[in-house]
Amino acid sequence: MSRRAPKASIDPDVRKSWLRRALPLVKAHRGLLITSLVLSFVGLIVQVQIPNLVRIGIDDAIVERTGRLATYVLAIVGLALLQGLINYLARLYLLRTAYEMEYDLRNIVYAHLVRMPFGFYDRVQSGELMSRSASDVRAVQMYLSFGPSILVQCLIAVVAFVLMLSINVPLAIVAMVTMPIIGVLGVSMRKAIFPVSWLIQARLAQLATVVDENIQGVRIVKAFAAEGRQLRTLAESADRIRWAYLQDARIRSRWNPLLDNLPRLGLALVLLVGGLMVIEGNTTVGTIVAFNSYVLMLQPPFRLLGMMIMMGQRASASARRIYEILDTPSEIRDDPHPVERPLRGDLVFADVSFAYPNGTVALDGLNLSLKAGETVAVVGGTGSGKSTLGRLAARFYDVTSGRITIDGIDVRKIKLSALREQVGIVPDEPFLFSLSIHDNIAYGRPHATRREVIEAAVAAGADEFILELPEGYETVVGERGYTLSGGQRQRIAIARALIVDPPILVLDDATSAIDVGVEQRIHGTLRERMRGRTTLIVAHRLSTISLADRVVLMADGRVIADGTHSSLLASEPRYAEVLAAATSSAEDVSA
Structure with a gap:
């Protein structure tokens, strides 16, 4: 019905x-x-x-x-x-x-x-x-x-x-x-x-x-x-x-x-x-x-x-x-005359400041530009504001001051549904529904064919473990996906974002629970999928950072350094400190 x-x-x-x-x-x-x-x-x-x-x-x-x-x-x-x-x-x-x-x-x-x-x-x-x-x-x-x-x-x-x-x-x-x-x-x-x-x-x-x-x-x-x-x-x-x-x-x-x-x-x-x-x-x-x-x-x-x-x-x-x-109004609404058209992916954060409802300041006068088709890795310590970038780009929250533009258009002028269809986000703790794996991957495109779902799963490195499940793509995952491992949930979440084929993709530490060996195997297909797509990667691992054209270092809600991995490693001691802390943390977890 x-x-x-x-x-x-x-x-x-x-x-x-x-x-x-x-x-x-x-x-x-x-x-x-x-x-x-x-x-x-x-x-x-x-x-x-x-x-x-x-x-x-x-x-x-x-x-x-x-x-x-x-x-x-x-x-x-x-x-x-x-x-x-x-x-x-x-x-x-x-x-x-x-x-x-x-x-x-x-x-x-x-x-x-x-x-x-x-x-x-x-x-x-x-x-x-x-x-x-x-x-x-x-x-x-x-x-x-x-x-x-x-x-x-x-x-x-x-x-x-x-x-x-x-x-x-x-x-x-x-x-x-x-x-x-x-x-x-x-x-x-x-x-x-x-x-x-x-x-x-x-x-x-x-x-x-x-x-x-x-x-x-x-x-x-x-x-x-x-x-x-x-x-x-x-x-x-x-x-x-x-x-x-x-x-x-x-x-x-x-x-x-x-x-x-x-x-x-x-x-x-x-x-x-x-x-x-x-x-x-x-x-x-x-x-x-x-x-x-x-x-x-x-x-x-x-x-x-x-x-x-x-x-x-x-x-x-x-x-x-x-x-x-x-009677509680939504602070985030469509503009009276919203823009609704395909976006190329030029993403600009111009003097952006933002504080969460509880008063926590996440960004403080941040400036950052991503050209269409560019892949940028964002690195920084805990609380530096990395994950907030994607949430603001998709307009889950509105900036406190400053502006975010895509193709020169303020995101507040873009129709919400059109914006979120074109800004795909893969969080570090993905949520899966109590549906089949096929339906979870096709969530953003409910009418996607099985072939398209499989292609997205292959690109995310998920096809292999899915086929080992009792009913393959028709296997129903438990509530919130807890019948799968953290890395498996992340791969399904990546496939769910890829099948929508958004011009802007935000990977928010999206491979943090994936084994390094598995992560390296899917990097090749991810590179292919990210070609021509603006990609913002919140990263800690060197292997993930290697996917990026350039690296941005954040601290206290601002960009404090910008360049290639090798140039930052040679010229910015704070960058080396963040990487060392992340590597140590990853080793502690794996131990």
Whole structure:
């Protein structure tokens, strides 16, 4: 089934209430919703006719014996069957409406999340986002779809009251005397339960964060034998949720019995007053039976009304948490008139300064130029700003000051999708999806042929080990690719970038986990693939640096030396120190 776009979005006006902001979503599905509500209302009309028919049947066929009992029985059975059919159709359309709204709301949230820049994810916990995209979305959907249906169900009280008035006005007033009290109690319950609903949703998100971090970091947890400590952390988070749920339970246990039992008090009053009226000859036995049925009909709507109040508070809290995401603007957006054309690859960093959201300064007035087709290796110590170059070139972040241009065009003027299609990045810790190796390599080109995938894998030195796997290119890797070694993941990541064939390629220490012998074997194909392509290599190994036409040395976010490997080695002692430190570190790791 092909994916369709959401039919509506959330109103961006933050001054409106959460419900008014969600109205466009409801209006987009009003056809299904209105059909469901109309059917529900028709079902209620049919339902309230049954007690009245029972009243007439008792008085006519049993008390006065002027009519046939079988006629009334058949009529009641017919109405019951009709009501069942109508309720089936109403429920079917209501559930379709609910799931359509949920589909749209999830897609609205996800579409916004994928537009957010890296800086947003540096600040926000993934478990928090998962909670808001799952349980919070469901809470809002439940209220938007089932809330109107519950209101229609509550209309049975109005319809029943009108019918009771037409039968016996004093008895109808007696039957409804408790209803205003229920309304006052419902408002009081709403005020009491809102803060607890917010607290529950917030603490569920905290628990989701703990669980997510433990699942993602399970290897670290086990490596440090920290299972007990993490279980205590989870237990503490679960205890906080339990406390919030207990507060919610106390509020419900205090208010729900009153909301449930007040209609039963009405039943007792009807029996008392109606019985006296029958004794005095002012009404009939059938009327009392009918009124008892009507009073019983009033109980479910008012119970549903209490549930709707709680659903509303939960939905209000959840909607505000979702809106916190949707109202967070993306700092990185397309220019109003973006450039979208093929790029040659002239890459220039002009007086670029950049600091990460946490305040860490990565680049400080950096100047660097790469000509189209040139391969440049960037060398420097930890924290010198090497990896930041590629992230800024692909506009994962925007520069704090200065500008980055490709072919003389500021990257902020280039359409984001076009820019990222033409700036390929291979990180040092690549992420693989729980898909087949073929699909992981073809991720940037989903319709790539098997031949193209194999060619990219051969160029990355991955074909040999892939063919040794049980199902070759159809082997499904485990989550994040942890069923493969670090070097194998890096080679697949290189193949994934090469198959897109970008004019600019950034290899961010992309062969750091690959054996030197294997790395040397793939250098030949990499040289061929890099010919005519602007390539920025963040490097530590001499073997990787040998791929470059020139070498740039960075320190403290600036370029402090630029030249060939041999010239820098002869003239720049800091270059030799960085290489020596990198070589020593690599030897320690291999040992």
